[in-house]
Amino acid sequence: MSTSDxxxxxxxxxxxxxxxxxxxxxxxxHGFRYIEAENGRRGLLQAxxxxxxxxxxxLGLPDLDGLEVLRELRSWSAVPILVLSARGQxxxxxxxxxxxxxxxxxxxxxxxxxxARMRVALRHxxxxxxxxxxxxxxxxxxxxxxEVDLEKRLVFVSGREVHLTAIEYRLxxxxxxxxxxxxxxxQLLAEVWGPHAEFEHQYLRVFMGQLRRKLEPAPARPRWFLxxxxxxxxxxxx
Amino acid sequence: MKxxxxxxxxxxxxxxxxxxxxxxxxxxHVDPANLVMVYLAGVVFxxxxxxxxxxxxxxxxxxxxxxxxxxxxxxxxxxxxTEYLLTFSIMFAVAMVVAxxxxxxxxxxxxxxxxxxxxxxxxxxxRELASTRGAExxxxxxxxxxxxxxxxxxxxxxxxxxxxxxxxxxxxxxxxAEGALRVPLDAGGRLHxxxxxxxxxADRPLPAEERAFLATFAAQAALALEREVLAGDAAExxxxxxxxxxxxxxxxSISHDLRTPLASIKGSSSLLLRxxxxxxRVRGDLIADIEEEADYIxxxxxxxxxxxxxxxxxxxxxxxxVPVEELVGAVTERLEQRxxxxxxxxxxxxxxxxAPLDPTLIHKVLLNLxxxxxxxxxxxxxxxxxxxxxxxxxxxxxxxxxxGLQPGEERRVFDKFYRTTAEGRGRGxxxxxxxxxxxxxxxxxRIWAENRPGGGVxxxxxxxxxxxxxxxxxxxxxxxxxxxGGEAR
Numbered sequence: 001m002s003t004s005d006x007x008x009x010x011x012x013x014x015x016x017x018x019x020x021x022x023x024x025x026x027x028x029x030h031g032f033r034y035i036e037a038e039n040g041r042r043g044l045l046q047a048x049x050x051x052x053x054x055x056x057x058x059l060g061l062p063d064l065d066g067l068e069v070l071r072e073l074r075s076w077s078a079v080p081i082l083v084l085s086a087r088g089q090x091x092x093x094x095x096x097x098x099x100x101x102x103x104x105x106x107x108x109x110x111x112x113x114x115x116a117r118m119r120v121a122l123r124h125x126x127x128x129x130x131x132x133x134x135x136x137x138x139x140x141x142x143x144x145x146x147e148v149d150l151e152k153r154l155v156f157v158s159g160r161e162v163h164l165t166a167i168e169y170r171l172x173x174x175x176x177x178x179x180x181x182x183x184x185x186x187q188l189l190a191e192v193w194g195p196h197a198e199f200e201h202q203y204l205r206v207f208m209g210q211l212r213r214k215l216e217p218a219p220a221r222p223r224w225f226l227x228x229x230x231x232x233x234x235x236x237x238x
Numbered sequence: 239m240k241x242x243x244x245x246x247x248x249x250x251x252x253x254x255x256x257x258x259x260x261x262x263x264x265x266x267h268v269d270p271a272n273l274v275m276v277y278l279a280g281v282v283f284x285x286x287x288x289x290x291x292x293x294x295x296x297x298x299x300x301x302x303x304x305x306x307x308x309x310x311x312x313x314x315x316x317x318x319x320t321e322y323l324l325t326f327s328i329m330f331a332v333a334m335v336v337a338x339x340x341x342x343x344x345x346x347x348x349x350x351x352x353x354x355x356x357x358x359x360x361x362x363x364x365r366e367l368a369s370t371r372g373a374e375x376x377x378x379x380x381x382x383x384x385x386x387x388x389x390x391x392x393x394x395x396x397x398x399x400x401x402x403x404x405x406x407x408x409x410x411x412x413x414x415a416e417g418a419l420r421v422p423l424d425a426g427g428r429l430h431x432x433x434x435x436x437x438x439x440a441d442r443p444l445p446a447e448e449r450a451f452l453a454t455f456a457a458q459a460a461l462a463l464e465r466e467v468l469a470g471d472a473a474e475x476x477x478x479x480x481x482x483x484x485x486x487x488x489x490x491s492i493s494h495d496l497r498t499p500l501a502s503i504k505g506s507s508s509l510l511l512r513x514x515x516x517x518x519r520v521r522g523d524l525i526a527d528i529e530e531e532a533d534y535i536x537x538x539x540x541x542x543x544x545x546x547x548x549x550x551x552x553x554x555x556x557x558x559x560v561p562v563e564e565l566v567g568a569v570t571e572r573l574e575q576r577x578x579x580x581x582x583x584x585x586x587x588x589x590x591x592x593a594p595l596d597p598t599l600i601h602k603v604l605l606n607l608x609x610x611x612x613x614x615x616x617x618x619x620x621x622x623x624x625x626x627x628x629x630x631x632x633x634x635x636x637x638x639x640x641x642g643l644q645p646g647e648e649r650r651v652f653d654k655f656y657r658t659t660a661e662g663r664g665r666g667x668x669x670x671x672x673x674x675x676x677x678x679x680x681x682x683x684r685i686w687a688e689n690r691p692g693g694g695v696x697x698x699x700x701x702x703x704x705x706x707x708x709x710x711x712x713x714x715x716x717x718x719x720x721x722x723g724g725e726a727r
Contacts, residue, residue: 108532108533166713167713202559202560202592202707203710203711205560205564206561206592208564212567218584220567220586221567221570221582226568230597230601
């Protein structure tokens with residue numbers, strides 16, 4: 001470990017030694033400097049001292065609640081945080097995302113899924129201003145036959161302009177600004193209707209359905225506007 | 239009672255007076271001896287309606303009136319002819335005998351009426367007890383009926399069942415001055431609590447037969463409570479036997495269904511570990527097997543956990559209005575990889591409404607049905623997913639072109655650990671469909687399977703469309719200058 005090491009740093013907070021070993025191999029193979037912590041307290045310590053570029057945090061830790069570690073970490077750091085959680089704990093995932101986690105991976109997970117989530121988290125952190133609803137970095141975003149011009153507020157499908165309502169457009173713009181990242185219902189409501197949106201997210205689903213019908217070739221088998229049931233939505237751009 | 243007695247004396251006086259008036263009218267026309275008959279009739283009249291005292295008073299007044307008005311010297315109690323003394327004696331004796339006979343008949347009639355009233359009241363309570371379940375409700379029935387029949391304040395205190403002390407009183411006085419009684423709820427030696435009763439001030443003290451009757455009410459309720467306890471014991475026994483049977487099946491299933499993939503993982507990985515010079519293609523296959531088997535075990539464990547949660551009642555429905563289309567999209571996206579070998583067509587009507595459902599749970603239902611179809615049908619066969627609204631239900635259907643079900647299996651495929659015996663069916667623990675059924679039932683819907691004409695199975699489930707989508711939200715405030723401008727042209 002030399003000080004001239006220019007590789008990005010990943011801190012893994014996970015109590016299971018075998019999962020740590022698998023993560024170590026994966027991360028090192030993909031050019032990360034791997035630092036591990038087997039519990040929450042050490043994890044916080046490592047995150048403070050190593051200035052990581054990415055934190056992978058297991059929600060089920062022996063000493064502290066994973067959510068506690070997450071909140072503590074978020075109180076002083078904007079580092080991208082990827083959460084590991086078990087299936088069936090959708091409420092925990094939502095809570096972690098609302099508390100500032102960038103994304104989550106459900107155990108058991110494969111390496112492709114992990115790397116994809118890591119890439120998105122790193123991409124968003126590398127782009128200043130993104131994630132907080134600030135300036136849009138690229139005025140025109142294209143994925144598949146979809147084209148969104150954030151500057152002129154125009155949307156095209158296969159070159160043909162599509163008319164969106166104000167709400168649909170805001171929803172789309174929010175998803176585009178957080179492309180490939182999961183957004184919880186609450187996060188979307190806050191960005192589209194303002195931080196004090198008080199109604200239930202049942203209507204969010206309705207608007208999402210309308211957006212899909214206008215922009216997806218087969219709305220019942222969406223390619224771009226993905227639903228993470230019980231958690232929120234994700235715009236897939238690749 | 240006292241008021242009624244006073245009324246009897248009034249009647250005795252009135253009836254004797256009436257007889258005297260009638261005799262006065264007849265006096266000129268009939269023999270004086272026949273006037274006695276009118277008085278006797280009057281005594282019988284009073285005796286059949288009122289108690290012995292009133293009848294006695296009527297006798298005495300009749301003799302005196304007869305003497306005073308109709309026996310010379312008139313308007314005097316003196317008697318000129320001593321023969322009349324005999325008339326008076328016989329008249330009095332006959333009147334008293336008639337009065338006591340009439341009184342006895344009346345008492346018997348009253349007793350019969352009272353018996354009938356009690357039987358009816360007891361029957362009414364028994365009937366209600368028989369159709370009531372739950373100790374608290376039974377106690378409520380007893381309290382209500384006792385208050386109605388005995389006109390007082392009743393209270394029932396239930397206590398855990400214990401053996402009664404033999405020879406204890408059936409009805410005990412708690413506070414005689416206050417008319418407070420205590421009746422144990424004794425069902426043939428087993429106590430279920432006690433009935434407390436406060437007699438109305440006007441009825442104190444409660445007559446012995448009323449106390450006995452009160453005890454009968456309490457005993458009847460105690461028997462109903464005993465029945466409740468016994469039924470609970472029997473249900474518990476059945477549940478225990480069922481749990482025992484399930485545990486055994488579960489152990490057998492786990493040992494077989496989880497050990498097989500584990501054996502494959504163990505075998506492949508140990509081979510990979512010890513044979514570094516394996517052919518690259520073989521290595522690749524072994525590694526792919528390990529991944530596939532791990533996924534299989536993960537699915538099994540998920541279903542097992544889900545079922546345990548459903549059965550233990552730990553699953554709380556969190557219904558929201560969710561468009562079915564969205565769930566279908568989420569599930570097909572999740573299964574993208576596994577659906578590669580099966581062409582999937584999705585047919586949803588454009589006007590398919592949102593339905594009130596728990597998205598994570600119904601997601602699980604769709605996922606299991608689709609996985610089931612993928613697992614149990616040959617590669618290349620199509621899978622069709624569709625939904626429709628029939629009356630006030632959304633019906634989702636998943637049809638495959640696999641080997642279909644054996645006759646009679648349409649229901650049993652939803653049984654826990656049931657595996658179809660049809661040829662060409664894949665492996666599985668027999669839990670996926672059981673989980674589906676549990677979730678659909680929790681939503682108040684149904685799930686069923688039918689063989690398709692031309693081969694294959696259709697699984698359908700329904701979800702009731704109850705309630706209404708809440709009103710739409712207000713338009714978003716223009717808080718973000720970048721997004722202001724209403725319609726995006």
